[in-house]
Amino acid sequence: xxxxxxxxxxxxxxxxxxxxxxxxxxxxxxxxxxxxxxxxxxxxxxxxxxxxxxxxxxxxxxxxxxxxxxxxxxxxxxxxxxxxxxxxxxxxxxxxxxxxxxxxxxxxxxxxxxxxxxxxxxxxxxxxxxxxxxxxxxxxxxxxxxxxxxxxxxxxxxxxxxxxxxxxxxxxxxxxxxxxxxxxxxxxxxxxxxxxxxxxxxxxxxxxxxxxxxxxxxxxxxxxxxxxxxxxxxxxxxxxxxxxxxxxxxxxxxxxxxxxxxxxxxxxxxxxxxxxxxxxxxxxxxxxxxxxxxxxxxxxxxxxxxxxxxxxxxxxxxxxxxxxxxxxxxxxxxxxxxxxxxxxxxxxxxxxxxxxxxxxxxxxxxx
Amino acid sequence: xxxxxxxxxxxxxxxxxxxxxxxxxxxxxxxxxxxxxxxxxxxxxxxxxxxxxxxxxxxxxxxxxxxxxxxxxxxxxxxxxxxxxxxxxxxxxxxxxxxxxxxxxxxxxxxxxxxxxxxxxxxxxxxxxxxxxxxxxxxxxxxxxxxxxxxxxxxxxxxxxxxxxxxxxxxxxxxxxxxxxxxxxxxxxxxxxxxxxxxxxxxxxxxxxxxxxxxxxxxxxxxxxxxxxxxxxxxxxxxxxxxxxxxxxxxxxxxxxxxxxxxxxxxxxxxxxxxxxxxxxxxxxxxxxxxxxxxxxxxxxxxxxxxxxxx
Numbered sequence: 123x124x125x126x127x128x129x130x131x132x133x134x135x136x137x138x139x140x141x142x143x144x145x146x147x148x149x150x151x152x153x154x155x156x157x158x159x160x161x162x163x164x165x166x167x168x169x170x171x172x173x174x175x176x177x178x179x180x181x182x183x184x185x186x187x188x189x190x191x192x193x194x195x196x197x198x199x200x201x202x203x204x205x206x207x208x209x210x211x212x213x214x215x216x217x218x219x220x221x222x223x224x225x226x227x228x229x230x231x232x233x234x235x236x237x238x239x240x241x242x243x244x245x246x247x248x249x250x251x252x253x254x255x256x257x258x259x260x261x262x263x264x265x266x267x268x269x270x271x272x273x274x275x276x277x278x279x280x281x282x283x284x285x286x287x288x289x290x291x292x293x294x295x296x297x298x299x300x301x302x303x304x305x306x307x308x309x310x311x312x313x314x315x316x317x318x319x320x321x322x323x324x325x326x327x328x329x330x331x332x333x334x335x336x337x338x339x340x341x342x343x344x345x346x347x348x349x350x351x352x353x354x355x356x357x358x359x360x361x362x363x364x365x366x367x368x369x370x371x372x373x374x375x376x377x378x379x380x381x382x383x384x385x386x387x388x389x390x391x392x393x394x395x396x397x398x399x400x401x402x403x404x405x406x407x408x409x410x411x412x413x414x415x416x417x418x419x420x421x422x423x424x425x426x427x428x429x430x431x432x433x434x435x436x437x438x439x440x441x442x443x444x445x446x447x448x449x450x451x452x453x454x455x456x457x458x459x460x461x462x463x464x465x466x467x468x469x470x471x472x473x474x475x476x477x478x479x480x481x482x483x484x485x486x487x488x489x
Numbered sequence: 490x491x492x493x494x495x496x497x498x499x500x501x502x503x504x505x506x507x508x509x510x511x512x513x514x515x516x517x518x519x520x521x522x523x524x525x526x527x528x529x530x531x532x533x534x535x536x537x538x539x540x541x542x543x544x545x546x547x548x549x550x551x552x553x554x555x556x557x558x559x560x561x562x563x564x565x566x567x568x569x570x571x572x573x574x575x576x577x578x579x580x581x582x583x584x585x586x587x588x589x590x591x592x593x594x595x596x597x598x599x600x601x602x603x604x605x606x607x608x609x610x611x612x613x614x615x616x617x618x619x620x621x622x623x624x625x626x627x628x629x630x631x632x633x634x635x636x637x638x639x640x641x642x643x644x645x646x647x648x649x650x651x652x653x654x655x656x657x658x659x660x661x662x663x664x665x666x667x668x669x670x671x672x673x674x675x676x677x678x679x680x681x682x683x684x685x686x687x688x689x690x691x692x693x694x695x696x697x698x699x700x701x702x703x704x705x706x707x708x709x710x711x712x713x714x715x716x717x718x719x720x721x722x723x724x725x726x727x728x729x730x731x732x733x734x735x736x737x738x739x740x741x742x743x744x745x746x747x748x749x750x751x752x753x754x755x756x757x758x759x760x761x762x763x764x765x766x767x768x769x770x771x772x773x774x775x776x777x778x779x780x781x782x783x784x785x786x787x788x789x790x791x792x793x794x795x796x797x798x799x800x
Contacts, residue, residue: 142596150593154582161581161617325577333543333573334637335566336594489543 147336151344156351168313169352173306174363177299180425181368184294192262193218193236195227200242204270211269219266227251237262296371299364300451301424306356307386308418308444312411314349315394320407323398329489338488346391353387354380361455373458381461382454385468386447389475393443395482418444446470491555493519493641493672494540499549501535501696509535510546511696517689519554519640522663522673524687526680526785528795532696533676534574537645540674541571554640567595570639572630574646580619584610584629587618588636595637608632608662624655631662642666644675648682660686680785692789699792707788711741716787717752717760717780723773726750730771737763742791753783753791 159165194217196204201221208219219240222230230236231251237259239251248270252259272278322328331341357380364370372379397414401407421428421435422444431439439445446467453459461468494517501510510532517523525533538544540551542558542565551558556565578587585601592598605611608628613621621629627647634642644663648656663686667673677683683690684704692700692707700707708714724730726745735743739759740752754760757780768775790796 140592140598140600142593142598146593150590154579154586154590157586158579158581326573327576327578329543330571330573330576330578330633331594333541333566333569333571334591334594335563335596 145340148340148344151336151341152347155344155348159348159352169306169310169356170359173302173356173360177295177302177360177363178367180298181295181364184298191216191218192238192258192265194238194240194262194266195219195230195236196221196240197224197227198241198243200244204240204242204248207270207273208266211273213265213269213272217262217265217269238266240266293368295364295368296456297427297452298425299360299368299370300455301448303357303360303383304386304422304444304448304451305419305424306360307353307383307447308390308415310352310356311349311387311390312394312397312415314352315345315391316398316407316411317404318345319395319398320401320404323487323489324402324404332488342395346388349387349391350384353383357383372455374454374460378454378461379451382447382450382464382468385471385475386443386450389443389447389471389478392475392478392482395486396478399482399485400487418442421445423448441470443471443474491519492516492552493521493554494523494674495550495552496540497550499536499539499551500547501532501539501544502547509696510539513549513693513696513698515691515698515701517672517674519672520667520670521688522667522675522686524683524690525674525676525693526678526683526690526789527676527693528678531693533678533693534645535696536693537643537674537676541569541643542566567597567637568640570634570637570642572634572642572644572647574649576630578618578626578629578633581617583615583617584621584625584632585614587629588632591633592636597638598636599638601636604632604636607635607665609658622655624651624658627651627655627659628662631659635662635666639671641672641674644673646676646678648677648679656682680789683785690785692785692792694793700788704785707785708783711753711783711788711791714783715754715757715780716783717754717757717764717778718746718749719764719768719778720749720776721768721771721773722776723771725768725771725773733767733771734764737767744790744794746790749777751787753787754780 159169196219198204205219205221208214208217211217224241227236227239231239231253237252237256241249241251250263250267252263254260319328322331332338361370361372361376361379365372393414394411397410398407401410418424421431421439422442423439424444428436428439428445440449450464450467450471453464454461494515497514499510499513500508502508513532513536515523525536527533535544539546539549540553542551542553542562553565554568558565582590585605588601588604592601602611605614608631610625610628610632613625618626618629631644631647634644642663647663648659651659660682663673663675673686675686687704689703690701690707691698700710702710719725726748731743731745731750734740734750734752737752737760739754739756741755742753744751752760752764761778761780765775786796
């Protein structure tokens with residue numbers, strides 16, 4: 123027992139005690155939450171590293187490649203003449219040709235090594251062997267034919283100029299990044315709120331907190347605030363990543379994007395709170411969270427457009443919160459749509475969040 | 490002086506079936522250290538959590554420092570320090586951060602440094618909670634209860650699972666709090682803890698108070714401060730033999746504890762010579778004989794026929 127300790131009653135009287143302001147609890151709860159997250163390497167990976175890796179991987183896999191180089195096998199007696207004609211043609215850069223025997227050519231065609239086989243035995247003219255069902259082969263046939271004809275002296279009656287339209291804004295990565303942002307906002311809010319709450323309930327920490335004068339609203343507010351802070355960082359990171367690595371263009375204002383992200387994060391936080399309102403074990407809440415999120419991973423247009431689903435279920439898809447969030451993010455980021463134009467989608471998000479929150483507060487078990 | 494904690498006819502029924510608390514009444518004075526003693530499942534935790542305002546009783550009344558949970562819960566929360574039976578505090582926060590977090594909930598907390606010093610946690614102040622030993626964690630749990638500068642401290646099995654040294658450290662902390670005018674209510678299933686710490690106790694079994702008083706009082710009521718235990722060859726512990734031992738001089742009560750005969754005795758110097766003679770007369774041999782001071786364990790066994798630690 124320390125000598126310096128005062129009688130509690132005496133201490134109250136002489137007023138030497140510390141005094142906490144109205145928001146001290148909220149500030150400490152928020153600071154503690156942020157510290158805990160920062161000290162948890164898995165959280166840092168799943169929240170920040172994983173979405174970036176996903177964007178990088180998918181962005182590379184589905185990048186718009188420059189028009190493919192056609193590969194052709196050249197066979198027959200006059201192979202050398204064909205090769206030299208191809209070598210002289212203006213299209214030589216887009217054709218890769220090599221002289222092989224008939225057998226190698228047939229095998230290469232089967233395996234997809236060659237898109238086209240060209241044969242000239244000097245009797246029947248040039249013959250093209252290819253599968254008309256393969257677009258690459260059709261392309262190769264016309265490229266090679268065009269190259270040979272031009273090299274042999276054919277004149278084009280019109281002069282033409284090619285203009286590339288694979289500009290930022292219409293590529294797969296442009297579609298993907300807003301979807302990933304939406305999905306990440308959902309994942310992080312559902313796990314960051316739902317899982318965290320049940321974990322605290324299981325550890326009896328929630329009960330311990332409500333055994334103090336802590337305001338329950340401060341506690342929930344601090345949780346929501348930590349989500350908003352992380353959301354800002356996540357969105358900024360994914361957008362910055364898209365801009366730096368894939369030269370993605372962001373047409374809408376950053377403030378609008380963040381505001382949509384915030385409404386999304388709060389909406390899903392409400393849903394996360396509802397998922398966590400009664401569960402006593404983290405195993406059961408994990409299942410619930412996945413159950414809630416799974417339809418949205420599939421239907422809400424994260425990786426591909428939901429327009430591919432039958433028209434009959436489109437209204438259902440559009441009512442999902444993640445669909446609303448993804449659509450709002452895409453419209454803002456890719457088309458520069460204003461906040462006002464998104465009111466319907468934001469209303470869907472707010473309704474999901476608001477109704478979940480009201481139910482959650484009603485059912486929530488602190489102990 | 491008014492009672493610090495008072496409850497009348499508390500009942501708690503879970504799911505309409507399990508009756509955890511069945512008409513329990515207590516009155517704990519300010520400045521007192523009061524213990525709820527009982528085996529696991531006796532209803533101690535349910536009782537203390539009702540008093541702490543964490544559980545709603547099915548019926549009955551609770552008054553703490555003259556206030557009720559219904560009307561003054563915010564005020565009461567400021568006045569109470571609570572340590573639950575098992576709380577796993579966040580492992581990735583440091584000891585100091587944890588104490589400061591709890592301090593921030595109270596309008597007039599104590600300084601964290603002072604509490605760290607008092608609970609001998611200064612050395613661990615910057616260590617993560619996850620790295621603490623069991624005793625240190627338990628001290629931290631009590632620190633989070635003390636940092637609010639409470640008038641009443643509730644401790645639910647504060648030393649369960651701790652090593653002897655950690656237990657004594659915690660006892661010192663509880664005594665210190667009480668010396669400074671605080672009121673303590675604790676639950677325990679350790680006799681020595683109850684005898685050492687508590688001014689008064691209630692022994693609880695099956696959700697009811699089966700005895701209440703100061704430790705010496707309770708032992709007195711047992712009738713005999715001394716216990717003579719012996720084992721003898723033959724049928725020394727069967728019913729007829731027990732009657733025989735009961736008739737020996739100065740014996741207050743007798744029971745068979747798994748082959749061991751236990752006599753509650755007022756004056757051993759009268760009982761023992763008579764006992765030796767009686768054993769000899771029966772033609773049996775003593776295999777074992779001890780005398781000791783009666784403890785609360787004896788009180789409990791006497792009242793319930795069971796040991797505290799068994800279920």
